[in-house]
């Protein structure tokens with residue numbers, strides 16, 4: 001194992017004390033963690049005699065070698081030498097670095113603990129391969145903590161060693177799923193960021209160490225990818241590696257009843273991602289094929305009467321067997337023959353996934369406003385309209401709907417995501433939508449627990465492969481793109497099976513903002529002033545793009561970046577808000593009304609509301625327009641704000657209360673907004689029932 005290539009991203013430090021491990025077997029727990037995606041293991045056993053420690057290390061090394069993951073021994077160079085593992089980790093009070101290097105030689109890994117910039121500088125100058133920077137957060141595992149650094153302290157250390165780019169870094173101390181991303185993002189400097197997180201009890205004490213490691217692996221992988229959304233959405237994306245790997249390992253049968261144009265291409269794509277394709281157009285074969293628990297693709301690209309009869313037969317057979325069906329209504333909006341075929345198929349049975357370009361999905365919805373010319377993708381809808389369309393269709397058909405194009409929109413009726421990966425070459429070759437359908441079929445076959453996650457996994461695999469292929473030097477246009485694309489689909493699958501998830505750093509997935517958009521459209525109709533703030537914009541990002549079209553400068557009275565959690569800060573508190581005052585209530589607010597939407601309910605929303613209440617404003621909290629990454633925070637925050645005097649209500653209720661009378665001039669416009677967003681409102685409200693979870697919507701103050 002070449003030490004330069006070691007992946008430190010999820011670094012497990014063992015702890016076999018019964019208070020951590022309970023009754024479980026030490027080796028089983030570590031092996032589960034390795035299966036889940038741990039990339040480096042340090043054996044830390046402070047007690048035990050040398051003989052026993054060597055035995056443990058030897059057995060553990062046998063396991064880590066099977067996963068091609070390095071094993072490092074804490075503090076004991078002699079043990080590392082005895083078992084010939086990959087290296088050691090030494091603390092400041094342990095054997096000196098030069099001494100350890102002399103004994104181990106240049107090829108072994110030596111990591112050193114550092115809790116100050118000076119210690120870090122000294123270790124890197126002394127030739128440490130990596131630093132364990134900590135203690136980041138207070139922890140039970142280590143009682144002799146010198147310093148609690150916090151992410152800022154880690155950042156200081158990273159800055160101190162910025163002229164040593166080769167030395168690798170992990171942070172340690174109290175790291176878990178909740179704080180991993182915080183420390184990774186807050187500690188990063190423009191010159192360098194951590195290579196990984198070291199965890200102890202977050203995995204060793206987890207009830208399911210495999211899943212815990214998997215989630216941590218996804219958190220570190222997605223560090224540099226663009227995933228905007230709630231925890232529920234992050235969970236969807238974090239399953240992607242396991243989905244790609246499951247296709248690779250299970251080789252699901254992908255039964256394609258597809259058009260004459262793409263048969264060969266689709267079979268090659270299926271093989272590249274690890275599925276087993278069979279192109280069979282005879283409806284009677286479905287009865288046998290569905291027994292293999294793979295999936296069926298019905299693609300009506302070159303439909304005729306005979307084919308249609310076969311599709312119906314196969315659909316019914318797969319439905320009876322409860323095996324998934326992916327439907328691609330190719331060209332459905334182009335001719336009356338296709339519209340009829342579409343109707344016949346939709347009436348004949350249940351489709352687990354309906355995938356099409358904009359015109360095709362419009363045809364499924366029954367929207368005949370655009371006449372599709374052929375099978376090409378073209379677009380007239382806004383992103384918001386697309387999101388609403390897929391969400392409504394998914395809800396009414398109780399299926400997953402995918403609308404492809406420059407951006408793809410995916411929904412299960414409650415969760416709606418936008419994916420902006422892919423490459424324009426995909427639109428310049430035939431069958432890219434069709435073969436995405438084949439890719440999706442393999443993913444849904446192996447991931448019955450969450451079809452939405454399966455579809456997202458397939459799309460990311462497919463579109464990121466396209467991006468990587470298009471960027472290759474040997475690709476000069478759509479022609480050379482095709483073989484490179486097949487290669488990269490194959491490479492992603494191979495890399496994922498080995499735990500190399502770097503490709504996923506390209507993922508660009510966004511949760512679609514619904515309630516906040518509606519509220520802003522309403523504010524526009526009634527000319528209500530809007531105040532926008534972001535929390536540390538350079539670190540946490542700007543106001544989400546979908547909201548920008550609804551933020552006209554005529555109404556946006558302030559657009560501030562802030563570090564305070566409350567929005568009630570100068571100049572909003574000093575210049576803007578007092579002049580809104582109209583009644584004789586006490587305080588500068590004088591009873592003026594303010595409605596709040598955004599994130600996070602329990603932090604910025606709460607503090608803004610409390611400040612406004614104290615200043616004498618009447619505060620409305622739009623319950624379906626606020627959220628927190630941890631959805632359990634929301635009801636607690638809302639209860640607290642209600643008790644503090646805020647009015648906790650729904651977007652629709654607030655909008656009608658603002659109008660007061662259907663006789664006002666703007667009433668018609670508002671009714672249109674309400675009608676346009678009825679599906680969204682229903683979905684969001686359903687999410688609220690029984691727990692104020694906002695159905696996965698994110699909005700930003």
Ligand SMILES: Nc1ncnc2c1ncn2[C@@H]1O[C@H](COP(=O)(O)OP(=O)(O)OP(=O)(O)O)[C@@H](O)[C@H]1O
Pocket residue numbers: 330356357358375376377404405406407408421422423424425426427429430431432433434435436462463
């Ligand atoms: N300009 C683009 N940039 C990035 N990705 C794109 C672009 N155009 C299409 N894609 C991607 O190409 C794939 C196919 O989408 P598209 O909407 O072109 O399908 P389609 O029209 O059904 O294709 P076909 O009928 O040729 O099978 C999707 O993964 C989509 O995201």
Ligand SMILES: Cc1ncsc1CCO
Pocket residue numbers: 259261262301302330375430431432434
């Ligand atoms: C070109 C074409 N015509 C019917 S199906 C098909 C493949 C892309 O949809």
